[in-house]
Amino acid sequence: MIVSTLLALAPCLALPQQDDSKDSWTIAVDQLHVGDGRVVENALVTITDGKITAVVPGGSAAGALHVDGAHLTPGLVDAFSYMGIDPHTVEESRESTPSLRVADSVRLDAPAFAEALQEGVTAAFLSPDSLNVIGGLGAMVKTGGGAPADLFADANSAAQVLDGANALKVSLGGDASRGNWTPSGRFTSNYRARRPNTRMGTVWVMRREFYRAMDYVAAREAGVPMYDADLEVLAQALSGEIAVRFQARRSHDVETALRLQKEFSLPNIVIEEGTEAQAVGGVLAAGDIPVVTGPAYDAAARMIARGPQAAELRALVAPEPVCCEDQHDDPEGVGVHEDHKESGLMPLSDFVLDKLVAVAPRYGASGYFSGRRSEGRDATPALAALLAEQGVSVSLGGAEAHDNPLTEASLIHQARNAVRWGMEPGAAITAITSRPATLCGLGDRLGQVAVGFDADLVLWSGDPLASTSRPLLVFLDGRMVVDHRSQN
Amino acid sequence: MLFSSLLLSALAAQGTTGTASPALSQTAIQPDAIVAADGSLQEGKIVILEDGKIRSVTDQAPSGVPLTKVSGVLAAGMIDAATGRGADLFLTEQSQTLTPDLRAADGLNLDSEAWEAMLSRGITSVHIVPDPTNPLAGQGVLVSCGSGTGVPQVLRASTVQVASLIQTAVNDDRVGPSSLSGAMELLRKAFAEGGAAELPLWCFVENAEGLRAVSSLAGERPFHAVLWGELGGYAGAAAGQLAILPTLGEGELPRRAATWRAMHKAGVRFAFSTRGGNAEWNSLRTSAMAFSRFSGDAQAAWQAVTTNPAEALGMKPSMGAIAAGQRADLVLWSGHPLDATARVEAVMIAGESVYHAPPVPKKP
Structure with missing residues (x-):
């Protein structure tokens, strides 16, 4: 009796299409952000078998999925991220590792991907870390839909690699030389005694490698049979087949990147982070060189979540002698101190931070002191707006944001922050959807709500750039992977 | 004890290999049961050995082949x-x-x-x-x-x-x-x-x-x-x-x-x-x-x-089961090898006896 009553009620109760394993939907939206800067009012978007098969402006259909006042955007594409990349997977035995693939060590089951998906990020470029001069090949991933390796995890809950050899990461500035021990006065039977030790040395290593690659290409064209996996990758960079992503924060690092581009006629380069890039925006625009900005953190929030605390500072400046096995086991050397969790915050001057960068080389790998404080005195939250104003193609990156859920640093927050500091809303949406997709070579299937594109979509409770809005539904390859409607 | 007698008969058989009929180079073992490749017990099987390998597994003892009956369960090593x-x-x-x-x-x-x-x-x-x-x-x-x-x-x-x-x-x-x-x-x-x-x-x-x-x-x-x-x-x-x-x-x-x-x-x-x-x-x-x-x-x-x-190891055709063509690496157990009460009685490798267990003292 009860059952039959429930069954009779079911059609009235149920929102249409509750089966979240299906990959075909019809969605009626009040506001559609296409992803190329345009906003369409009242549109009907049809998804079939994981692809967008129709986008009809002004259309409507009975039974279509609809939430009043909701906005639809493409799934967000993070142009620069470290999601799922363990800090200890940095290869430090050599300073140049072009054929290294971050895809080999990315933890596809990492919670960061699930957190990103909850925030509407459906695809991301994963970068090798910046501690090598030539760091290796990045990967394009979708943040869900993959088979988890965890035997007890939900099906399709893991990220999936779309392209394991997407762009070559190279580092200018301090990261690649920081932490390298000088031969004098240090124990040298350890890979940390590698080169380079200076900013000049970093560029020297990079030039040396590219010249080797040019010789390699010339020899091969002359018919000499040879194979070198590293030079093969550099040859692809020289020909423009893969992009070279220069991590360059200070304005003179950006200028160095431009010099190197000219010296080696690199057809396809990207400036990553570009903390002071606004100073050379005109040159970047003239050379049609895109910039992927690093995350703009809310400074106070970053200090709370990531900043060193009093006891850690003490441990860093005057490390405790190694006495016990359990302390020895901790690679960071500080995590074992229980009192860190209890200790209060400590305001840090730039001077202290720079000192810490100097005394704590191992922290360089963990993102604690990734150099943003010491590299980029002229950092401004208006970076994206200033670049866009000068005509530079800007994509926004979340970097460590999704490993750090305590801060308001997710990708949509980057866009909101950019708008708050002067960027056009349409440009901000573009900078987290179609532009990074195109930058990563997947502009024909990701980053737009258009026919033929992957059905990666986010339905927001309101204007996605309003701080009061949040994702209600996230679709990935047409499957509903996040449903927050019940929290309305 | 059982396998050592088997060994003697096997040696006797091989000693005459040169000119005699092929059957003389073969020996046959009939245990109480064998452990099949799927782990199940099969009773009444006779395992024919030749040149260190299993020639066949049959239900009937072929004539002219010396047959040794052993008590216990025969399993692949x-x-x-x-x-x-x-x-x-x-x-x-x-x-x-x-x-x-x-x-x-x-x-x-x-x-x-x-x-x-x-x-x-x-x-x-x-x-x-x-x-x-x-x-x-x-x-x-x-x-x-x-x-x-x-x-x-x-x-x-x-x-x-x-x-x-x-x-x-x-x-x-x-x-x-x-x-x-x-x-x-x-x-x-x-x-x-x-x-x-x-x-x-x-x-x-x-x-x-x-x-x-x-x-x-x-x-x-x-x-x-x-x-x-x-x-x-x-x-x-x-x-x-x-x-x-x-x-x-x-x-x-x-x-x-x-x-x-x-x-x-x-x-x-x-x-x-x-x-x-x-x-x-x-x-x-x-x-x-x-x-x-x-x-x-x-x-x-x-x-x-x-x-x-x-x-x-890419050796499936030649080891791991009691089947024709496999190496005669065989273990005689007192019961099914996955039964906790079973123990090893004797071991044969490539048709040769290499181990037999010391006698278990009987309870008075």
Whole structure:
């Protein structure tokens, strides 16, 4: 009796299409952000078998999925991220590792991907870390839909690699030389005694490698049979087949990147982070060189979540002698101190931070002191707006944001922050959807709500750039992977 | 006792091989039951041996072939998929990062007490591998634990190329690599440049990232992973594969139960190895017994110590089961080998008796 009553009620109760394993939907939206800067009012978007098969402006259909006042955007594409990349997977035995693939060590089951998906990020470029001069090949991933390796995890809950050899990461500035021990006065039977030790040395290593690659290409064209996996990758960079992503924060690092581009006629380069890039925006625009900005953190929030605390500072400046096995086991050397969790915050001057960068080389790998404080005195939250104003193609990156859920640093927050500091809303949406997709070579299937594109979509409770809005539904390859409607 | 009489008859038969009829070079054994390849007991079977191999398994004794009846259950000898037993104490070459040509065969210790210990537990073949401390660690060796002359015999001196992506290999504090991706970079190069022999690839892994990366690198090569570490968090990436697993360690039983069940359900096939597992001599058998209980699949449990390791080693046609054409590596048990009350009575390798158990004193 009860059952039959429930069954009779079911059609009235149920929102249409509750089966979240299906990959075909019809969605009626009040506001559609296409992803190329345009906003369409009242549109009907049809998804079939994981692809967008129709986008009809002004259309409507009975039974279509609809939430009043909701906005639809493409799934967000993070142009620069470290999601799922363990800090200890940095290869430090050599300073140049072009054929290294971050895809080999990315933890596809990492919670960061699930957190990103909850925030509407459906695809991301994963970068090798910046501690090598030539760091290796990045990967394009979708943040869900993959088979988890965890035997007890939900099906399709893991990220999936779309392209394991997407762009070559190279580092200018301090990261690649920081932490390298000088031969004098240090124990040298350890890979940390590698080169380079200076900013000049970093560029020297990079030039040396590219010249080797040019010789390699010339020899091969002359018919000499040879194979070198590293030079093969550099040859692809020289020909423009893969992009070279220069991590360059200070304005003179950006200028160095431009010099190197000219010296080696690199057809396809990207400036990553570009903390002071606004100073050379005109040159970047003239050379049609895109910039992927690093995350703009809310400074106070970053200090709370990531900043060193009093006891850690003490441990860093005057490390405790190694006495016990359990302390020895901790690679960071500080995590074992229980009192860190209890200790209060400590305001840090730039001077202290720079000192810490100097005394704590191992922290360089963990993102604690990734150099943003010491590299980029002229950092401004208006970076994206200033670049866009000068005509530079800007994509926004979340970097460590999704490993750090305590801060308001997710990708949509980057866009909101950019708008708050002067960027056009349409440009901000573009900078987290179609532009990074195109930058990563997947502009024909990701980053737009258009026919033929992957059905990666986010339905927001309101204007996605309003701080009061949040994702209600996230679709990935047409499957509903996040449903927050019940929290309305 | 029973096998030694069998040995005599077998020797007698072989002594006349030269000119006599073919049947005279054959011997037939009729145990109470045999353990079939699927782990089930089959009664009334007669196993015909010839030239150290199983010629056939029949229901009828052929005429002219001396038949020996033995009491007990006859089973294929167990195979340890990967071990360090029977070799030098150290199979760790630390002078270089990549040592693809290092051969465990060169580190064998034929005088080791391990051989008889293994025979007495029903293990007839072992696969000895170099320590997984280098990303490219070297090559394994397949050894028969005994022979008619009393000395273990190398069956195959170069079995597989052993690689490793566990912590000790990917975090070498002397010369690197310092990371998983760095170790993969080295492996990729070694494979692309032909620096690793064209053998099947076995890789020690302890996370999904390493497993995924190396299985895609293996490409067309036969590939098997040796799974270490916390299996529950990553073994799903081995779905559909035949994986090598350490035997049950002390105190691991409660934790492994759910994991093994889930792995079995996810379609991972097992081959047990004592490398990285329990050093207890009997652990191959006790792990199979435990697996049988947890998975409810006695067939999979028996195969995990016989046909699966044979398959992983590319030896399935010649060892791991009682079937025509297989090596006569046979163990006579007092009951089903996965029955806790059963014990080894006698062991035959390549048709020759190599071990028989001391008599068990009867209770008054």
